[in-house]
Amino acid sequence: MEAITDFQKIAIGLMGFGLFFLLFGVLLYFDSVLLAIGNIMFLAGFTSMIGFRRTAHFLFQRQKFRATFFFLGGVSLVLCRWPIIGMLVESYGFVLLFRSFFPAALGFVLSAVNIPFLKAFVSSSTSMV
Known part of the structure; x- marks a missing residue:
């Protein structure tokens, strides 16, 4: 496992602040x-995290062209001060871009039930008594 560099820590911070500003804006x-x-900070953090070349390769694959078009189109609509339409378009593009990642994320969340202190919390909260 590779160690996280200081540059990647800054990128994680940028992504975190970007998500915070997006949530706060909504x-x-x-x-x-x-x-x-939030959009600018998240994209800057994402690009800094994996690198410019890998970001371009991820976004501009032939099968992801429609998803990238909707995602970047939504970002540009938000920058043009049409926030509701822009966020809807951007959200659709985000789902299309990362739809192959969602099963892995769901598997990770569902495996969190095996963590001892969470297992006790989940089992006590599901009782109907």
């Missing part, structure tokens, strides 16, 4: 400025 009734900052 909570504040689709504030276009916060959504734009």
Whole structure:
């Protein structure tokens, strides 16, 4: 397993702040400025994390062209101050881009039930008494 470099730690921070600004922008009734900052920070963090070349290869594959078009089109709509339509288009593109990742993420979340302290919490919260 490779060690995480300082540059990758900064990229994780950028992605985290980007997600925070996106969530905060949605909570504040689709504030276009916060959504734009969140989009830019998330994309900068994602690009910094895996590298420019790998990001371009991931986004511009032939089978992912439609997903990339919707995702980047949604980002550009948010930057043009159409936040609700832009977030809808961007969300559709995000789901199309990362749909192969969702089963792995779901498997990880479902395997969290095997963690001892979470297992006790989940089993106690599902009782109907």
